[in-house]
Amino acid sequence: MDAAEFRRRGKEMVDHVADYLEKIEERPVYPDVEPGYLRSLIPTEAPVEPDSYEDIMKDVERVIMPGITHWHSPNFFAYFPAASSYPAMLADMLCSAIGCIGFSWAASPACTELETVMLDWLGKMLQLPECFLAGTHGHGGGVIQGTASEATLVSLLAARCKAIRRVQLLDPKKSEAEILSKLVAYTSEQAHSSVERAALIGAVMMKKVPTDSLYAVRGEMLKKILEEDKAAGLIPFYFCATLGTTPSCAFDHIADLGPLCNQENMWMHIDAAYAGSAFICPEFRPLLNGVEYADSFNFNPHKWMLINFDCSAMWVKKRTDIIGAFKMEPLYLKHENQESGKTFFGLKLSQSHWQIPLGRRFRSLKMWFVFRMYGLQGLQAHIRKQVGLAKEFESLVRADKRFEICAPVVMGLVCFRLKGTNELNQSLLKKITKSREIHLVPCQLSGSFVLRLAICSRSTEFRHIQQAWQHITQLAFELLQEHHH
Amino acid sequence: MDAAEFRRRGKEMVDHVADYLEKIEERPVYPDVEPGYLRSLIPTEAPVEPDSYEDIMKDVERVIMPGITHWHSPNFFAYFPAASSYPAMLADMLCSAIGCIGFSWAASPACTELETVMLDWLGKMLQLPECFLAGTHGHGGGVIQGTASEATLVSLLAARCKAIRRVQLLDPKKSEAEILSKLVAYTSEQAHSSVERAALIGAVMMKKVPTDSLYAVRGEMLKKILEEDKAAGLIPFYFCATLGTTPSCAFDHIADLGPLCNQENMWMHIDAAYAGSAFICPEFRPLLNGVEYADSFNFNPHKWMLINFDCSAMWVKKRTDIIGAFKMEPLYLKHENQESGKTFFGLKLSQSHWQIPLGRRFRSLKMWFVFRMYGLQGLQAHIRKQVGLAKEFESLVRADKRFEICAPVVMGLVCFRLKGTNELNQSLLKKITKSREIHLVPCQLSGSFVLRLAICSRSTEFRHIQQAWQHITQLAFELLQEHHH
Numbered sequence: 001m002d003a004a005e006f007r008r009r010g011k012e013m014v015d016h017v018a019d020y021l022e023k024i025e026e027r028p029v030y031p032d033v034e035p036g037y038l039r040s041l042i043p044t045e046a047p048v049e050p051d052s053y054e055d056i057m058k059d060v061e062r063v064i065m066p067g068i069t070h071w072h073s074p075n076f077f078a079y080f081p082a083a084s085s086y087p088a089m090l091a092d093m094l095c096s097a098i099g100c101i102g103f104s105w106a107a108s109p110a111c112t113e114l115e116t117v118m119l120d121w122l123g124k125m126l127q128l129p130e131c132f133l134a135g136t137h138g139h140g141g142g143v144i145q146g147t148a149s150e151a152t153l154v155s156l157l158a159a160r161c162k163a164i165r166r167v168q169l170l171d172p173k174k175s176e177a178e179i180l181s182k183l184v185a186y187t188s189e190q191a192h193s194s195v196e197r198a199a200l201i202g203a204v205m206m207k208k209v210p211t212d213s214l215y216a217v218r219g220e221m222l223k224k225i226l227e228e229d230k231a232a233g234l235i236p237f238y239f240c241a242t243l244g245t246t247p248s249c250a251f252d253h254i255a256d257l258g259p260l261c262n263q264e265n266m267w268m269h270i271d272a273a274y275a276g277s278a279f280i281c282p283e284f285r286p287l288l289n290g291v292e293y294a295d296s297f298n299f300n301p302h303k304w305m306l307i308n309f310d311c312s313a314m315w316v317k318k319r320t321d322i323i324g325a326f327k328m329e330p331l332y333l334k335h336e337n338q339e340s341g342k343t344f345f346g347l348k349l350s351q352s353h354w355q356i357p358l359g360r361r362f363r364s365l366k367m368w369f370v371f372r373m374y375g376l377q378g379l380q381a382h383i384r385k386q387v388g389l390a391k392e393f394e395s396l397v398r399a400d401k402r403f404e405i406c407a408p409v410v411m412g413l414v415c416f417r418l419k420g421t422n423e424l425n426q427s428l429l430k431k432i433t434k435s436r437e438i439h440l441v442p443c444q445l446s447g448s449f450v451l452r453l454a455i456c457s458r459s460t461e462f463r464h465i466q467q468a469w470q471h472i473t474q475l476a477f478e479l480l481q482e483h484h485h
Numbered sequence: 486m487d488a489a490e491f492r493r494r495g496k497e498m499v500d501h502v503a504d505y506l507e508k509i510e511e512r513p514v515y516p517d518v519e520p521g522y523l524r525s526l527i528p529t530e531a532p533v534e535p536d537s538y539e540d541i542m543k544d545v546e547r548v549i550m551p552g553i554t555h556w557h558s559p560n561f562f563a564y565f566p567a568a569s570s571y572p573a574m575l576a577d578m579l580c581s582a583i584g585c586i587g588f589s590w591a592a593s594p595a596c597t598e599l600e601t602v603m604l605d606w607l608g609k610m611l612q613l614p615e616c617f618l619a620g621t622h623g624h625g626g627g628v629i630q631g632t633a634s635e636a637t638l639v640s641l642l643a644a645r646c647k648a649i650r651r652v653q654l655l656d657p658k659k660s661e662a663e664i665l666s667k668l669v670a671y672t673s674e675q676a677h678s679s680v681e682r683a684a685l686i687g688a689v690m691m692k693k694v695p696t697d698s699l700y701a702v703r704g705e706m707l708k709k710i711l712e713e714d715k716a717a718g719l720i721p722f723y724f725c726a727t728l729g730t731t732p733s734c735a736f737d738h739i740a741d742l743g744p745l746c747n748q749e750n751m752w753m754h755i756d757a758a759y760a761g762s763a764f765i766c767p768e769f770r771p772l773l774n775g776v777e778y779a780d781s782f783n784f785n786p787h788k789w790m791l792i793n794f795d796c797s798a799m800w801v802k803k804r805t806d807i808i809g810a811f812k813m814e815p816l817y818l819k820h821e822n823q824e825s826g827k828t829f830f831g832l833k834l835s836q837s838h839w840q841i842p843l844g845r846r847f848r849s850l851k852m853w854f855v856f857r858m859y860g861l862q863g864l865q866a867h868i869r870k871q872v873g874l875a876k877e878f879e880s881l882v883r884a885d886k887r888f889e890i891c892a893p894v895v896m897g898l899v900c901f902r903l904k905g906t907n908e909l910n911q912s913l914l915k916k917i918t919k920s921r922e923i924h925l926v927p928c929q930l931s932g933s934f935v936l937r938l939a940i941c942s943r944s945t946e947f948r949h950i951q952q953a954w955q956h957i958t959q960l961a962f963e964l965l966q967e968h969h970h
Contacts, residue, residue: 001858003503010502013493018488018581032593038598039620051857060579064850067595073584081590084584086491090498092581094545096793097502099569100556105563109516113523131669135524136918139752146631147842157686180688181662183739184666194843201642201812201841203665203688302844306582309846356686356841357632358679359787361794365549372536373486391842 001051009053016057021072024459028436036115069439074460077468078140078441080246080274081386081412081456086308092308095362102360105185115364116146122313122367125280125376129292130317142315144363148273150356151298151314151426155187156198156238159267159295161325163237166265174268177271180204181237184229184237188217188252190245192271198240207233210229213247214408215445217241219256226264237343238267241294243287247443247452248407248415251275251287263283270297275310277304278383278411280376287410295321304386304412305379306458328473386412386455389465393453396469402476406445412455415445418476424447424483431475438468493761494538501542501573502593506557509944513921514558515646518551532766554924558585559797559945562953563926565759566871566897570791576854580847587845600629600849607786607798610765614777617800622969627842629802629848633758634679636783636799637842639807640903641670641683644752644780646810648722650749655656665689668716671897672700673737675730679757683725690719699893700733704741711749715827721891726779728772729760732928732937733892733900736760736772755782758797762789763872763896766865773894789897791859791867791943792851846933871897871940874950878938883955887961891930897940900930903961907934910966916960921954 001009011417042061057112071082102111107415120135127303134141145151167179180203187195189208197205209217209225228238239253254270261268270291276299278284291297296316302309304390316322374382394409417425425458426449443450453468486494526548528635556567585622587596604627605620619626628638645668652664665688675695684691694702695711709720724746726737739755739924746753761784776782787794801807859867879894882901891900902910911934913944914927928937938953 003507004573006574007499009571009575010499010578012490013578016497017495017578018492020582022488033594035590035594036598038595039602040600043606044620045609045713046856046861048861050860050863053858056854056857063594065601067593067598068583069585069591070594071583071593079586082584082586084581086488086494087487089491089578089581090494093495093502093574093578094573096552096569096577097505098555098556099567099793101564101567101794105520106554108552108554108556109520110523112550113552114523114549117524117527120529122844124530135529146911147843147844149844153841160688175666176688177504177662177666180665181660203645203687261653267498296943300850308584309586309844310842356638357634357795358677359632359634359794369541371531371539372541375535376531378535 001448009152012057015043021459024070024073025075026074027065027068027070027072029440030158030433031067031069032436038063038067041467042364057167071455072459073439074457075468077453078439078456080454082309083302083304083306083311084308084458085370085374087369087373088136088306088308091365095365098362098365100362102362103358108362109271111360111362111364114362114368116141116369118371119143119313119315121174122369123315125379126276126288127279127285128297128315131292131317132297134319139318139320141319142313144357144360145298145314146192146310146357146369147310147312148192148271148298148300150262151296151312152195152240152269152271153198153201154268154314154325154355155241155267155296155298155316156202156204157285158237158316158321158325159185159269159361161206162267162321163235163265166236171276179235180390182233182235183236185240186236186266187240187247189217190217190247190250191240191242192246192273193244195240195271196425200238201251203239215250217244217252217257219253219260222257223260228262236264236266238269240269243270243272244411246274246449248445249275249413250407251410251412253290254288254293255290258290262293267295268293268369270294272297273301274303274413275411277379278312278387280381281380284383284411294373299304301367301370304383305370306374307370308380311363311366343400344446377479382458386460388454389462390414392462393455395452395467396465400473402480406448406450414453415443415450416453417448417450425449425451428472428476428479430455430473431479435471435475437471493865506944507613509555509561510560512550512553513554513556514555514560515921516552516554517921520815521810523548523552541641557925557942557944559942559949560923560953561941562938563924563941565788565939567794568633568787568789568796569793569943570855570859572858573793573851574784574793575772578755580850583847583850585847588843589849591689593847596845596847598854599847601626603852603856603910604628604798604800606856608800610864611761611773612764612770613800614767615914616784616802618779619804619890623800624803624805626804628799628839629845629852630783630797630799631795631842631870632679632797633677633756633783634682635675636797637680637725637754638683638686639799639840640752640781640783640801641687641689641725643810644670644754645687645689645722645807645808648720648750652720664720669719670725671707671710671721671751672725673700673727673730673735675702675732675735676725676727677731677758680725680727680756683866685862689723694851696735697707700730700735701920702737702742703748704738704745707742708745711745719864721749721751722756725754725756728755728757728784729896732935733930734760734898737896739773739775739778741775743775746967752780754780757782757784758787759898760786761798761866762786762864763930764904765861766868769868772806786852786855786956789868789871790864792855795962796848796851810953867943871945874940874947875899876939876955878940878950881950885958887965890907891933891935900928900935901938902933902935903965909964910934910936913957913961913964915929915956916964920956920960922956 100108101106298314301307585593587593783799
């Protein structure tokens with residue numbers, strides 16, 4: 001395929017994409033296929049001679065579409081949103097064409113620099129304390145990670161490195177292995193599974209802190225465990241707070257937890273993967289109060305800020321903490337500007353020291369396009385609209401005595417259930433999944449099986465919320481009828 | 486921006502991308518900017534009201550392009566190639582539109598299944614032993630990782646988990662911390678820095694194995710160190726072999742190393758990040774002999790197989806080894822087909838247990854488009870053409886008595902230098918970088934400062950090789966003249 005053919009096929013693809021998204025509502029949101037459906041639809045080996053482009057595009061509809069869960073359907077209410085917008089898609093096309101691998105400043109100056117400036121723009125939108133920004137002559141700065149899981153892991157590894165050094169400074173005879181075996185990380189029992197996984201990877205113990213009745217960790221709960229663990233000779237070194245937990249969008253009390261972590265020399269990382277986008281609205285910003293105590297903060301613009309996956313924004317207060325945990329510099333990655341000591345905001349000129357992979361795409365282009373095409377006001381309007389839709393759904397649920405709301409509706413997530421047994425609610429979810437008109441996933445709260453309805457698609461409107469609720473109540477009615485018989 | 490505007494802007498972007506790539510040769514390959522150039526060119530904050538699309542596109546040329554190192558210029562010979570092709574870009578547009586997050590089978594059946602089938606297609610192209618494929622009722626299978634660094638880390642963590650369990654089975658009194666402190670991983674002194682970083686993350690010791698005169702590790706070299714380490718009470722558990730090292734594209738002798746690792750109960754991972762693509766050509770496949778002894782194998786189709794970054798292919802012999810090291814399964818990721826015990830090739834239905842991040846894009850679409858649009862023959866032709874160009878460059882260098890070739894030219898990389906001091910060669914590279922006509926990076930081999938010329942761009946032709954050589958010899962001539970004065 002040459003440039004001329006790409007011009008033709010690319011324009012067809014633009015129309016294909018626009019058609020798909022404009023008519024997405026006509027497709028069942030959840031696919032009607034069984035595991036293993038795809039293999040029988042395609043050959044067992046790659047072709048030796050090229051296939052025609054027409055055949056490939058026919059196969060997209062024949063092979064791929066039947067197995068798609070349509071994340072951008074207005075009837076998709078599962079998990080949390082996966083952001084998507086046209087400006088982000090345009091920027092991604094440009095990113096593909098430039099196709100640079102930004103593992104050092106020299107490998108792609110624009111990629112390295114735009115990323116740092118975009119993270120400053122975004123940090124300012126969130127009113128992050130200046131110490132987290134790169135352009136304020138402080139020691140902080142931002143970086144794009146692939147996912148919140150990676151940001152958590154990076155923060156835990158930096159904390160581990162710092163803790164080992166601190167303990168060895170006080171007692172140089174202690175071996176790394178000995179210290180490692182005493183380190184303890186903490187997180188909420190409601191935290192995402194990736195937090196526990198980060199500890200597993202980092203070979204450190206992790207303890208779950210119990211939450212209050214609203215599923216949030218409070219300072220006193222962490223304090224109690226810390227006292228016990230210190231008395232037992234363990235070394236608390238890391239706490240991962242969650243703002244907007246996955247099950248119910250609960251908010252840990254970082255304004256009490258932060259001072260405690262600081263006092264105990266523990267790294268506090270804040271994972272606001274979903275909810276973080278909302279902090280650009282002044283009415284939600286108070287939930288971020290206490291961030292000034294954190295060592296690192298992360299959220300996913302690829303969830304709720306209209307920037308297609310992947311784009312997870314992470315800030316640290318001291319860049320050297322992160323870089324110190326990862327730095328390796330072979331000759332083929334050195335370059336002249338680095339040797340000459342020229343720096344870019346005092347950075348070592350390479351964000352690849354801030355992350356697990358070495359290679360990195362030009363993801364900040366998507367941020368730049370989206371921030372400029374929407375403006376701060378447009379992004380705020382998007383957040384407010386989706387929170388409003390969640391509130392509308394909450395009202396519908398509250399008006400029906402057969403149902404209950406299971407957690408405060410603060411952002412775009414509603415946790416609800418039929419009053420009754422877990423089995424009853426499991427049956428309701430099975431009916432919903434089977435009908436394929438809307439798509440939800442469950443969670444567990446205090447032993448209850450709970451349904452989660454998250455406002456996900458940019459195209460979800462009030463009518464979709466109403467239809468979803470009618471659909472749910474209709475299925476609940478049928479279910480309750482069956483139970484009576 | 487609505488669908489109608491996206492149709493217009495998207496088509497303009499397709500032309501913009503085609504124009505950029507068609508005329509890329511007119512741009513200097515390496516940018517003429519100083520660190521920090523970008524900040525002064527754009528505002529310090531995001532706009533409150535939207536900017537116009539026209540202004541953004543003007544800024545792409547004004548702000549971004551001056552800071553781009555053009556990886557797809559035919560005059561780019563640095564690092565290793567970053568793959569790029571029109572079919573991959575088309576597939577990426579579709580991937581953006583579908584915008585699914587494939588962290589479980591239910592979250593996106595097509596994404597989960599196409600990936601497994603594409604890794605089987607690719608495994609067959611490489612003639613991998615059947616035990617690495619998912620469709621052969623074995624215990625193996627493939628997964629797409631973001632980068633080779635992540636694949637290495639994943640393999641090391643799986644090996645760590647397996648080694649700890651094995652030791653504890655023999656001696657249940659030994660603590661994890663005690664075992665961890667005795668584990669040793671090994672790799673070539675020529676291995677990529679990410680291998681050492683994986684050990685750093687995994688909190689295990691890593692030792693560098695010396696290489697022979699061709700920069701390759703041989704079985705006897707590893708055996709010698711293993712004997713010493715076992716005698717000292719250490720527990721060797723992991724060896725990362727490299728096929729195609731970053732400095733000189735050297736090949737470790739896996740056919741001797743593999744049996745040794747098997748005998749010592751060590752996990753052997755093979756990192757063939759760059760060179761792996763070439764194994765689809767029968768004439769290069771013998772370099773992969775011995776892969777049957779490996780526990781995991783990885784290479785980057787995003788380097789040399791025309792599939793845009795990121796797409797790193799990894800296979801394991803026993804899926805359960807990887808899954809066991811990572812598995813966490815909260816309720817919101819469970820789904821009905823999983824509970825019912827239905828499986829897809831015996832997989833636990835979720836590739837997110839095979840990797841560091843939880844979220845994953847629909848990257849197998851790029852593989853599907855590229856494999857079908859090129860066919861095996863087209864991909865082989867691409868590899869052979871680039872190897873041929875490297876051989877042409879080698880001949881030019883060999884014909885000039887002032888220069889020497891520093892390592893065997895097996896694939897698309899030529900390591901060469903002026904006969905003389907390291908300073909002389911450093912000066913030559915500085916001149917090359919400053920002239921911005923071609924772009925190279927150096928490496929260090931046996932203490933010598935060496936220039937690396939890698940055939941990178943799909944659009945590099947023989948005339949570019951000739952021009953590059955004329956340019957290098959011209960600069961060398963000037964340099965040698967200066968030295969004589």
